[in-house]
Amino acid sequence: MKHYDCIIIGTGPAGQKGAIQAAKLGKRVAIIEKNPVLGGAQINTGTIPSKALREAALYLTGANQRGLFGATQQVKKHITIADLTAISQQVIRHEWEVIRRQFERNGVELLWGRAEFEGPHLLRVQNADSTEVLEADKFLITVGTKPARPSSVPFNEQTIFTSDEIICLDRLPKTMIVVGGGVIGVEYACIMATLGVRVTLVEGSNRLLGFLDREISDAFQYHMRQKGITLRLGEKVSKIEEIEIQNGKFHHLVQAQLESGKTLRAETLLYAVGRQGVCKALGLDKVGIEFDDRERLMVNEQYQTNVDYIYAAGDVIGFPSLASTAMEQGRRAVCHAFGVCDVGNYNTQLFPYGIYAVPEISMVGKTEEQLTAEGIPYESGVAHYREIARGKLLGDDSGMLKLLIHQETHKILGVHAIGTGATELIHIGQAVMALNGDAEFFINNVFNFPTLAECYKVAAYNGLNKLNHVR
Ligand SMILES: Cc1cc2nc3c(=O)[nH]c(=O)nc-3n(C[C@H](O)[C@H](O)[C@H](O)COP(=O)(O)OP(=O)(O)OC[C@H]3O[C@@H](n4cnc5c(N)ncnc54)[C@H](O)[C@@H]3O)c2cc1C
Numbered sequence: 001m002k003h004y005d006c007i008i009i010g011t012g013p014a015g016q017k018g019a020i021q022a023a024k025l026g027k028r029v030a031i032i033e034k035n036p037v038l039g040g041a042q043i044n045t046g047t048i049p050s051k052a053l054r055e056a057a058l059y060l061t062g063a064n065q066r067g068l069f070g071a072t073q074q075v076k077k078h079i080t081i082a083d084l085t086a087i088s089q090q091v092i093r094h095e096w097e098v099i100r101r102q103f104e105r106n107g108v109e110l111l112w113g114r115a116e117f118e119g120p121h122l123l124r125v126q127n128a129d130s131t132e133v134l135e136a137d138k139f140l141i142t143v144g145t146k147p148a149r150p151s152s153v154p155f156n157e158q159t160i161f162t163s164d165e166i167i168c169l170d171r172l173p174k175t176m177i178v179v180g181g182g183v184i185g186v187e188y189a190c191i192m193a194t195l196g197v198r199v200t201l202v203e204g205s206n207r208l209l210g211f212l213d214r215e216i217s218d219a220f221q222y223h224m225r226q227k228g229i230t231l232r233l234g235e236k237v238s239k240i241e242e243i244e245i246q247n248g249k250f251h252h253l254v255q256a257q258l259e260s261g262k263t264l265r266a267e268t269l270l271y272a273v274g275r276q277g278v279c280k281a282l283g284l285d286k287v288g289i290e291f292d293d294r295e296r297l298m299v300n301e302q303y304q305t306n307v308d309y310i311y312a313a314g315d316v317i318g319f320p321s322l323a324s325t326a327m328e329q330g331r332r333a334v335c336h337a338f339g340v341c342d343v344g345n346y347n348t349q350l351f352p353y354g355i356y357a358v359p360e361i362s363m364v365g366k367t368e369e370q371l372t373a374e375g376i377p378y379e380s381g382v383a384h385y386r387e388i389a390r391g392k393l394l395g396d397d398s399g400m401l402k403l404l405i406h407q408e409t410h411k412i413l414g415v416h417a418i419g420t421g422a423t424e425l426i427h428i429g430q431a432v433m434a435l436n437g438d439a440e441f442f443i444n445n446v447f448n449f450p451t452l453a454e455c456y457k458v459a460a461y462n463g464l465n466k467l468n469h470v471r
């Protein structure tokens with residue numbers, strides 16, 4: 001029987017970074033993957049495909065150029081699904097290769113098959129050709145999640161689908177209903193609307209992306225409506241079915257019945273109401289680990305499950321369920337497993353959110369609503385892209401960046417941005433916050449010009465000027 005120092009289950013971002021970290025510590029490490037491709041949701045169905053589709057849509061339609069050059073910059077008149085998928089497949093293939101080479105270079109053994117615990121320290125790996133039982137001192141479970149697929153929804157992969165299948169559509173529909181206004185729902189609604197698809201988005205709560213600062217989510221909802229997206233907020237879908245109507249000729253449509261009595265019809269429907277774990281298949285009863293009703297695992301601050309030699313990281317442990325945080329969790333879990341304590345301070349509250357909608361949104365730290373609820377005195381400082389030279393050059397007149405500044409200490413408590421480059425811009429604020437910086441940092445330092453980073457200066461002036469009147 002082969003023996004390893006560490007076995008990692010799943011090659012998504014949490015597994016990848018955990019495996020490389022274990023190899024760098026000189027450990028004998030194997031990583032197991034049940035799918036025929038590497039990279040998990042990050043590379044194959046989630047982060048990279050959706051972001052590649054977004055880039056392709058923005059480029060081919062010229063949507064990111066319109067402000068400055070007018071609406072005539074469309075690169076291609078009739079955009080086909082083949083144009084879009086060609087671009088994302090190219091990126092996906094490149095990413096597979098990057099991961100494969102990283103494993104090879106670092107001596108990580110890659111084994112293909114479905115992993116299942118057989119007993120303490122024993123894991124069975126089964127594929128179409130063979131079954132093998134492996135032994136290890138430590139394990140890291142990074143099996144991720146899959147889209148929720150209730151049996152009441154008649155999924156057919158072509159007109160009623162989840163985010164796993166949207167990237168395999170064989171044609172661009174004229175109309176789409178998106179059920180769920182979480183990050184997946186809003187990102188795809190924006191991409192499709194950019195491509196000229198008429199989108200109706202149904203969200204159960206009264207507001208999209210309720211974790212965002214209210215001013216930003218209000219601005220975003222305005223943008224979505226401006227793009228022609230119909231928002232049905234505070235509405236729940238009670239029934240989804242395929243129907244056939246005769247209107248001169250036969251049309252196959254999808255019909256969504258809302259609890260309020262409304263009926264929606266479209267050519268296609270994306271169902272994006274959250275994700276579900278895959279722990280049932282792991283044989284966790286053999287090692288004494290339990291999971292919750294959504295098949296998520298509980299871990300402590302070191303990412304240990306209740307069985308101390310079995311760790312878990314990434315989406316399988318729930319919030320915040322991001323590729324970015326999954327990578328760091330995987331690395332930290334392995335460091336702890338092998339007694340490496342010097343992994344640097346990590347403020348688990350201070351990770352950024354990047355939402356690749358159109359426009360981009362990003363945030364780090366607290367929102368105005370949270371600070372108010374916690375009784376923390378703050379002032380806001382705002383910069384609008386239209387008053388920043390780089391914003392004008394980019395043709396983005398509606399972007400903005402907001403700093404939340406402590407009224408007494410001037411420390412930065414939160415940064416919120418919407419507009420071009422928001423997901424990159426946020427890291428300047430994140431670094432200043434992590435280093436316990438204040439608004440004066442932005443005033444007293446010189447930034448490249450013209451850049452969007454100037455927003456930080458303008459927002460700091462704006463906030464500090466307001467505070468001068470409070471003294
Ligand atoms: C549409 C979409 C867009 C997203 N966009 C972003 C984004 O822009 N930014 C961001 O940070 N995050 C984004 N995410 C979230 C991100 O993709 C996930 O947080 C991340 O992939 C989780 O990584 P993971 O390693 O935990 O699991 P996964 O990436 O899900 O990988 C788990 C792997 O484990 C394998 N596996 C499962 N069970 C077994 C088993 N029994 N044996 C062997 N292998 C097994 C699976 O096949 C899979 O390859 C997005 C997600 C989706 C769905």
Ligand SMILES: NC(=O)c1ccc[n+]([C@@H]2O[C@H](COP(=O)([O-])OP(=O)(O)OC[C@H]3O[C@@H](n4cnc5c(N)ncnc54)[C@H](O)[C@@H]3O)[C@@H](O)[C@H]2O)c1
Nearest residue numbers: 180181182183184185203204236237272273274321354355
């Ligand atoms: N850019 C990014 O970082 C990014 C992008 C995509 C996905 N993700 C990750 O993927 C995970 C899953 O995303 P998601 O959007 O599927 O889930 P989610 O849980 O974030 O959102 C689901 C939404 O559906 C709504 N909903 C539920 N039932 C409904 C019904 N019957 N009718 C109408 N609305 C209903 C909920 O109110 C909720 O707003 C997230 O946790 C996120 O972290 C991240």
